[in-house]
Amino acid sequence: xxxxxxxxxxxxxxxxxxxxxxxxxxxxxxxxxxxxxxxxxxxxxxxxxxxxxxxxxxxxxxxxxxxxxxxxxxxxxxxxxxxxxxxxxxxxxxxxxxxxxxxxxxxxxxxxxxxxxxxxxxxxxxxxxxxxxxxxxxxxxxxxxxxxxxxxxxxxxxxxxxxxxxxxxxxxxxxxxxxxxxxxxxxxxxxxx
Numbered sequence: 001x002x003x004x005x006x007x008x009x010x011x012x013x014x015x016x017x018x019x020x021x022x023x024x025x026x027x028x029x030x031x032x033x034x035x036x037x038x039x040x041x042x043x044x045x046x047x048x049x050x051x052x053x054x055x056x057x058x059x060x061x062x063x064x065x066x067x068x069x070x071x072x073x074x075x076x077x078x079x080x081x082x083x084x085x086x087x088x089x090x091x092x093x094x095x096x097x098x099x100x101x102x103x104x105x106x107x108x109x110x111x112x113x114x115x116x117x118x119x120x121x122x123x124x125x126x127x128x129x130x131x132x133x134x135x136x137x138x139x140x141x142x143x144x145x146x147x148x149x150x151x152x153x154x155x156x157x158x159x160x161x162x163x164x165x166x167x168x169x170x171x172x173x174x175x176x177x178x179x180x181x182x183x184x185x186x187x188x189x190x191x192x193x
Contacts, residue, residue, distance in 0.1 A: 019061060019062075020061070020062040021059050021060060021061055021079075022050065022055075022059050022060050023050065025060065025062045025069070025071065027062075027065075027069035028045060028046055028047070029043050029044070029046070029069070030043070030044060030069045031043055031068055031069065031071070032044060032049065032071055032072070032073065033063070033071070033072045035073065043068075046071075049073075056076075057075060058073055058074065058076065059073075059074060059075075059076060059079060060073055060074075061074055061079070099129055099130065100129065100130050100131075100132065101121070101124045101130070101131045101132070102131070102133075102134060103117050103120065103121055103131060103132070104133075104135075104136065105117055105133070105135055106135065106137065106138040106141070107135055107136070107137060107138070107141075107143065107144050107152065108138060108141055108144075114156075117133075118156065118159045118160060121133070121160060121180070122160060122163055125160065125163045125164045125180065125182045125183075126182070128182045129182070130167070130179065130180065130181045131164070131179075131180045132178070132179050132180075133153075133177065133178040133180070134176075135149070135152065135153070135175070135176045135177075135178075136175045137174040143174060146171070149171055149176055150171070153171070153176060153178055156178060157178060157180075160180060162183075163182065163183055164180040164181060164182055165180070166179070166180060167179045167180065167181045
C-alpha cells in the first residue's frame with residue numbers, strides 16, 4: 001500500500017521558497033499526489049505527465065523534493081488563488097510585524113526631545129499603530145517624586161488625547177508605561193470626556 005501523504009505538511013509557504021511549476025521542475029522521475037485521497041502514486045516520468053495534462057487548464061507544482069520529488073496537478077485558477085492568498089498573507093504578516101511601536105525616554109527628558117517623541121507617536125497613532133511610552137530612571141540622576149511621575153504621564157496623555165485613548169497605564173518604582181491605542185477614525189477630532 002502506498003504511504004499516505006499530507007499536502008499541508010509538504011507544501012512550503014511562499015516565504016520559504018519560490019514555487020516551481022511544469023517544465024521548471026528539476027527532476028525526471030516524480031511521484032504524483034492523488035488529489036482525492038492524498039496518497040502518493042508510483043514513480044512516473046515527468047515528461048509523460050506533462051504530455052497528458054491540458055496545459056490550458058492545469059499545471060504541475062513541485063511540493064516536496066526530499067526524500068523524493070513529489071508533485072501535484074492543480075488547475076490554473078487554483079494556482080492564481082494561491083498566489084493571491086500568499087500575497088495577502090505576506091501583507092498581513094508585514095502589517096502585524098510593525099503594529100506596536102515603543103518609545104523610550106527617561107524621567108528627566110528635555111522638552112524638545114519630549115515634543116519630538118510626542119510628534120512621532122502622533123504619526124504612528126494616525127497610521128493606526130498602538131504606541132507604548134516607557135519612562136525609566138537614568139543612571140546617576142535622582143528619581144522624581146511620584147507626583148512628578150504622574151504629572152509627566154498626564155502631560156503625554158493630554159498631548160495625544162485627540163488621536164488616542166489610553167488602554168493601560170502603570171507606574172512602578174523606577175519604570176512607568178503608558179499604552180495608547182489609536183482612536184477610531186470617526187472619533188478623531190471629537191471632544192473627549
